[in-house]
Amino acid sequence: xxxxxxxxxxxxxxxxxxxxxxxxxxxxxxxxxxxxxxxxxxxxxxxxxxxxxxxxxxxxxxxxxxxxxxxxxxxxxxxxxxxxxxxxxxxxxxxxxxxxxxxxxxxxxxxxxxxxxxxxxxxxxxxxxxxxxxxxxxxxxxxxxxxxxxxxxxxxxxxxxxxxxxxxxxxxxxxxxxxxxxxxxxxxxxxxxxxxxxxxxxxxxxxxxxxxxxxxxxxxxxxxxxxx
Numbered sequence: 154x155x156x157x158x159x160x161x162x163x164x165x166x167x168x169x170x171x172x173x174x175x176x177x178x179x180x181x182x183x184x185x186x187x188x189x190x191x192x193x194x195x196x197x198x199x200x201x202x203x204x205x206x207x208x209x210x211x212x213x214x215x216x217x218x219x220x221x222x223x224x225x226x227x228x229x230x231x232x233x234x235x236x237x238x239x240x241x242x243x244x245x246x247x248x249x250x251x252x253x254x255x256x257x258x259x260x261x262x263x264x265x266x267x268x269x270x271x272x273x274x275x276x277x278x279x280x281x282x283x284x285x286x287x288x289x290x291x292x293x294x295x296x297x298x299x300x301x302x303x304x305x306x307x308x309x310x311x312x313x314x315x316x317x318x319x320x321x322x323x324x325x326x327x328x329x330x331x332x333x334x335x336x337x338x339x340x341x342x343x344x345x346x347x348x349x350x351x352x353x354x355x356x357x358x359x360x361x362x363x364x365x366x367x368x369x370x371x372x373x374x375x376x377x378x379x380x381x
Contacts, residue, residue: 168297172203172242179234180214181205181288184278185265186299192264195257201293203244204258204265205235206278207286209365227288227373235289244291258287266302272313273354274329279307282360283315284351287373309358318357320344339379348375 173183184206184283215221220229228250239246249258262268262276268285271277275319279302280287316326320343338344347353352372355361 158186166295168201168295169203169299172238172291175238175242176205176289177208177210179238180208180211181234182208182280184280184285184287185262185267185302187261187265188296188299189264189326190296194329195260197292200295201297201299202261203291203293203299204287205238205289205291206281207288207364207370211286211288212367212370223236227377231288232319235291239291242291242293247290247292249287249289255337256290258290261290262287266304269306269308270309271315271358272326273315273324275315275324275355277308277358279303279308280360281364282358282362283305284358284361284366286364311359314357314359315354319352319354324352324354336379339375341351348379351375 162311169183174181182205183203185204187194188200188204189202194202201304203248215226215230218230220226220233223229228248231250232248235248236246238244247258249256259276262278262285262369263270267279268276269279271283275283276285277283313326315324319325319335319340321331321334323331323338325331339348349372350356350368351369352375
């Protein structure tokens with residue numbers, strides 16, 4: 154069971170820091186923040202939005218949770234933990250799953266100034282590269298201070314290995330994503346490398362190492378994407 158850190162009563166601990174601390178304690182990480190009214194974010198027009206993703210401790214925390222032995226453990230765990238964080242911190246929880254209609258996480262991510270479109274069309278994050286796993290978001294009614302993002306895509310100075318690494322060019326810079334070609338490849342013996350360790354094109358992003366992703370976690374996501 155995940156035990157959440159309680160909001161700090163220390164007046165020197167700013168709201169953003171409280172969210173960071175609570176996220177880290179839960180096995181999550183802050184992947185972006187924005188003031189919706191300043192960036193014309195979809196669905197929201199005020200307050201502060203904090204985007205949460207899988208942190209370095211996410212996988213062992215998930216495997217030790219009661220959700221691990223139930224269907225859809227990642228989404229079930231995310232719903233419980235992010236909802237608990239929202240209640241403890243006085244926020245509204247949103248999730249990138251459970252639709253349609255779906256919450257506009259891609260718009261929010263791009264408006265955060267920390268996530269960008271990669272040369273192959275997939276999102277790339279300034280810390281975890283292409284191994285992105287948004288698990289939820291917290292919306293606060295008040296507008297409080299958040300770090301200023303660089304808003305400069307890491308792809309601008311990258312040699313773009315993501316465009317040439319896929320063995321069957323399912324991810325490429327011309328037509329972005331050939332999903333049928335990807336699934337066909339994953340059915341082959343050669344495709345088992347991706348199935349067991351994660352998408353080679355996404356792993357080729359130099360920033361993807363920042364996710365600290367356990368190959369077992371990637372294999373879990375690959376099985377969800379391509380059931381045998």
